[in-house]
Every structure is written in C-alpha cells, then in structure tokens.
Amino acid sequence: MVRLSNNLVGILNFITFLLSIPILGGGIWLLLKGNTDCEKFLDRPMIILGIVLMLVSLAGLIGACCHVSLLLWLYLFVMFFLIVAILCFTIFAFFVTNKGAGDLVSGRGYKEYKLGDYSNWLQNRVEDSENWKNIRSCIEQSKVCQKLADDDLPFNDFIKKNLTPLESGCCKPPTECGFTYVNATYWSETGGNVSANVDCKTWDNDGKKLCYECGSCKGGFLANLKSDWKKVAIVNISILIVIIIIYSVGCCAFRNSRNANKYQRHYGRP
Structure with a gap:
C-alpha cells in the first residue's frame, strides 16, 4: 500500500x-x-x-x-x-x-438581448470602457459580422435564421427600431423609430461600428459568456x-x- x-x-x-x-x-x-x-x-x-x-x-x-x-x-x-x-x-x-436570457421576437427565428437582464456584476464588467474595448476588439477580429454579411441572405431568409447572440446583438439593430433591411449589416433608417431604444441611435451602418457599442451587443456577449461558463x-x-x-x-x-x-x-x- x-x-x-x-x-x-x-x-x-x-x-x-x-x-x-x-x-x-x-x-x-x-x-x-x-x-x-x-x-x-x-x-x-x-x-x-x-x-x-x-x-x-x-x-x-x-x-x-x-x-x-x-x-x-x-x-x-x-x-x-x-x-x-x-x-x-x-x-x-x-x-x-x-440571470439573463434572450427575448423571443415575434416572426423572427432569433432572440434579442438586453444588457439590463444580466447580473449587476456582469453588467459592470462589460460597461467598463477598458474591458469593453478589449472585448469589442476580439469580436471584431473574429469577423462574426463580416461572415453574416457574406451570406447575403434575402430578408425572409434572414429573419428565419437562428442567429448567435453575438450576431443578433452586435451585427444588426434591434427589431423595435423598425429599420428597413438592405442586408445583414446594412439597414436603412427611413421610416424607423430612432427614439424606440437608445441602441437605435447607437447603430451605424459603418462596418467598423455597427452595433458594437450597443447594449444589445454587450447583452449578446454576456449570453455567449453565460453559455460558455455553464x-x-x-x-x-x-x-x-x-x-x-x-x-x-x-x-x-x-x-x-x-x-x-x-x-x-x-x-x-x-
């Protein structure tokens, strides 16, 4: 022994x-x-x-x-x-x-995410400017939005797609903004409601900006993090x-x- x-x-x-x-x-x-x-x-x-x-x-x-x-x-x-x-x-x-889960959107195959749905500790981590700068850099380098745009899907196919939390939160504006779909990462603000959500004002069709500074993007990141941590x-x-x-x-x-x-x-x- x-x-x-x-x-x-x-x-x-x-x-x-x-x-x-x-x-x-x-x-x-x-x-x-x-x-x-x-x-x-x-x-x-x-x-x-x-x-x-x-x-x-x-x-x-x-x-x-x-x-x-x-x-x-x-x-x-x-x-x-x-x-x-x-x-x-x-x-x-x-x-x-x-805490925290994506919200189902009527007529859509994907969920949308809000930063406020997650724990205060996680919110504070991603709202820190230095932390988010590094996280955003990683998201951009992964080219997740570029890959979504490269699919070049028509609108009816796009809204049925099961987007990942990062794709849903960072690559497109929230549905409640009412923007008109041109492609996955380009949306016309004509007829939209910019005041519906602060993220609607933050959204930018510039491929280097998109919704990377949106609360929805931070919420999508936390949804992804939550899945990974489990x-x-x-x-x-x-x-x-x-x-x-x-x-x-x-x-x-x-x-x-x-x-x-x-x-x-x-x-x-x-």
Whole structure:
C-alpha cells in the first residue's frame, strides 16, 4: 500500500509535468508571435498556468518518489488551495450567470438581448470602457459580422435564421427600431423609430461600428459568456472530482513518507 500510493502520485504528477510543457510553450509562443489582442490576452495566463503546473508536479513527483515530506506537504497545500479555488469559482460562476436570457421576437427565428437582464456584476464588467474595448476588439477580429454579411441572405431568409447572440446583438439593430433591411449589416433608417431604444441611435451602418457599442451587443456577449461558463462549470466539477481523488492519494503518500522518515531516523536504513 505504501509503494502503491507513492507510485500513483508519482505517475500522476509525471503526466501533469508533461502536460505543463505544451501549455507553457504555447504561452511563450503567443507572447512572442501573437498578432491580435485576443491572442495576447491569453499569453500570460497560459505561462503562469504552465509554470505553476510544472512546479507543483515536480514537488509531488520528487516528494513521492524520494519520500521528501516537505515537498509533499507543499504539494498537498497547493492542491487543497486549488480544490477550494475551483469550488468557489464554480459557485460564483453559477451565481452571476443565473440571470439573463434572450427575448423571443415575434416572426423572427432569433432572440434579442438586453444588457439590463444580466447580473449587476456582469453588467459592470462589460460597461467598463477598458474591458469593453478589449472585448469589442476580439469580436471584431473574429469577423462574426463580416461572415453574416457574406451570406447575403434575402430578408425572409434572414429573419428565419437562428442567429448567435453575438450576431443578433452586435451585427444588426434591434427589431423595435423598425429599420428597413438592405442586408445583414446594412439597414436603412427611413421610416424607423430612432427614439424606440437608445441602441437605435447607437447603430451605424459603418462596418467598423455597427452595433458594437450597443447594449444589445454587450447583452449578446454576456449570453455567449453565460453559455460558455455553464460548460466550464461542468468541466470544473469533473476536474474537482479528479483532484480530490489525487489529493486523497497524496495524503496517503505524505503519511507514508513521514512514517518512512521516522523509521529511518530511529532504526537507520534497513
């Protein structure tokens, strides 16, 4: 049992160490070669994650294989902190994304989104000018609106299309504006009601502006974020279960290492 727990911790941490190498390498590559703001946004988190995984896995690997209690204790401390952090993040993500959903529009195949439907915490994050500048840059670089315009759909086909939250919120004006459809990203304001919604005044047919500064675009982004965070929460729960199992095995290895060290101090090496 002593060797089993130690060997298992060693194997698991060796695998983690191998996984940390491409993560760290990917972060360094983005730092040196990343061209867009979205890519550069990911470089530091990936580098930090890669370094932390590498150091923690080395501590667990050396501690388990060489019976170094101090390293195993450090390894278990970090693992415990990780368990608490993942649990807190999962609960927090569920709490802040619990509110908000798209509104069905009569005669349309898509939903429309309002910023005010989401939690105050999320609203404050996207209303921050610096945050939204980075988010908007990512949306533009994804060319989501350009791809929608390239489809060149007639009006009857367009209104039946199941648009994504970003397409619905950022690439067209809200339906209540009453603008006349020319194409997916160009709408004539003739006969429209600009005062119906503040987003109607914000809308611009310029391909670089569109509705990127609209509340509907921010609401569409949050709808997209909400969907992604739900998927992340499911992944987090799975990871949490695995980490708890590894942590339990690590506790056994730590106890075995401490007992082995006590035996060596009292009786010398067998």
